[in-house]
Amino acid sequence: MAVTLADVAARAGVSSATVSRVLNGNYPVAGSTRERVQRAVDDLDYVVNGQARALAAATSDLVGVLVNDVADPFFGLIASAVQAEISDGSAPGGGKLAVVCNTGGSPEAELTYLTLLERQRAAGVVITGGAIEGAGHGAAVAARLARLAESGTRIVLCGRPPLDPPATAIPVATVAFDNLGGARRLTEHLLSLGHRRIGYVAGPADRTTTRHRLEGHRAALAAHGLPSGGPDVERLTVHGSYDRSSGYDAALELLRREPSLTAIVAANDTVALGVCAAVRDRGFSIPGDISVAGFDDLPFSVDATPALTTVRIPLQEAGARAGRLVMGRQAPPPCGLATIRTELMVRASTARPRGGTA
């Protein structure tokens, strides 16, 4: 059996309460006693039982981090930053462990993990990535979050819009991304280059991220006096998942529907790579024949050829901020909402269309 507090106490010739006090350093203990206890701890290689401590003190060393998939750099970068921030033992309340949960974008998995984290009485939960819309899922999540919040779990949303109005009473800090603004600026960039027939490869239809980026794209079209709705615009929009092969397929479909396309905007960088591959496989050059743009500015984007024009989201900083918020180490932003700016990164994958008029 593992050595317990009582063992240490016996060896040091003190009560277990004293050992506890030495270990937690939150109560005055005589120097000599402290030393004796410390020695006993070392001699016995004692390691506290976190579960017993958590139970007795009603605290937890765990922080949940919900992601679609840590293998996706978008989420990996956020998760990494959160982890780094919460594990900083030198900070107050620091030294928490990150429980990373891959939801795969499934609403059920999201709820299941929230229950599991409630079970562990997690100190905090960071939910990353766009929210799934519709079918009462938002309400279901809100209900779970309400329970968590009530039991003292700090909740932070990162890369997802705030909870819907009926749930605004729940104390949740939100680090949102300006997806709409970024998407608008990206399409404005293409329009200003002279592109008029722009294909759009959107993400899954039921995600807030997908919707906001698409809205930004269309807002830019509208601002330039172009149709931003109707069958003609729908025809130039294809939905798919947020992965490379989806981008490949979508690009082929777009080129089939509209061979005179001069530019394609992808839902994110990963999709954009698939688009690039398809465009090239069809014999077009980038950006000579067709410009391609992505979103997120993941690390590999600069190494794509041509280097990808995209919209940078400071994922690392956002994750770090979410980490600080969930630790209560940073004051929540006004109204609990901080919107992270996005930045247009113009690189080599976009250029004027052949015979462009800009």
Place this chain on the structure above:
Amino acid sequence: MAVTLADVAARAGVSSATVSRVLNGNYPVAGSTRERVQRAVDDLDYVVNGQARALAAATSDLVGVLVNDVADPFFGLIASAVQAEISDGSAPGGGKLAVVCNTGGSPEAELTYLTLLERQRAAGVVITGGAIEGAGHGAAVAARLARLAESGTRIVLCGRPPLDPPATAIPVATVAFDNLGGARRLTEHLLSLGHRRIGYVAGPADRTTTRHRLEGHRAALAAHGLPSGGPDVERLTVHGSYDRSSGYDAALELLRREPSLTAIVAANDTVALGVCAAVRDRGFSIPGDISVAGFDDLPFSVDATPALTTVRIPLQEAGARAGRLVMGRQAPPPCGLATIRTELMVRASTARPRGGTA
């Protein structure tokens, strides 16, 4: 306060022991009683306290996953696979949570996290990535692992060689990568194309992964009757960290030392991207003037331009296997060691050298 077992028991008109038995389903309970309890649980929205359960039953729902950095796709892919495997609630003992720990490759952080996980009485620990050699670190890790193993924590090494001989008594399953063989085949490929002056961008000098890949490279040189040691070979080897900028700098240095280089092998794909960038910035074409190769076959490698010749490691499968092993869901391989094959992926970034003699 949160609702407890006792609350449920009271509402169902049974003892808390009965509720516990219903919840755990490991003991006969009358059907009618079961239903009544189940209803009470639902009515009260009861969620078990994992910490109390863990304390009483001496079990844990946590599995630690040590990685250098989850933001690095190499580790992200492994971590993702481990997480997916251990969280499968339908499997025996399933439904564990993954505690992801970024060690940043620091020996101290590695030990600290192992202590933290021991504190949580983790059910298992998966340590990923190459080991740090020297300075007694291996022994220190082994000591910690011995303690963990003794207290029932399952231990799995993934992507790292088995523990050193003195520690072989510790029950540890190892999923190792055939770094040496892969590196050898990669360099053989270059040699067979006709390359003779090959630069090598190695990783940090104190990592097993670095060493094995370098050994494989040199073994190939030796097998072709080329010098595989000595100042001339050292001159063509530059060490750096496993990141892009390190590859960039190293490539410049190699080209400075030996302008007649016809190929550069990088420690991994990320480094290779940096090498490619440097080579191009110096005005050379790939593979026309200089061939470049990486290692790992990370997802972005196929989208690099030219597509990267590299050595594929089935990271996903390896991670999944590690996950199953740490859950005790799969029998350990003979002698506790399974070596994962690596596969040479010849793509467009390598070709015959100009005026090659192959």
Place this chain on the structure above:
DNA sequence: CTGTTAGCGCCTTCAT
């Protein structure tokens, strides 16, 4: 400053 005393919420023999 230190020891004593209660639990924290649950599981698990032991009875019944």
Place this chain on the structure above:
DNA sequence: ATGAAGGCGCTAACAG
């Protein structure tokens, strides 16, 4: 099949 009771290892009042 169910209940009663003790204890998992630790912390947090409360005394002294």
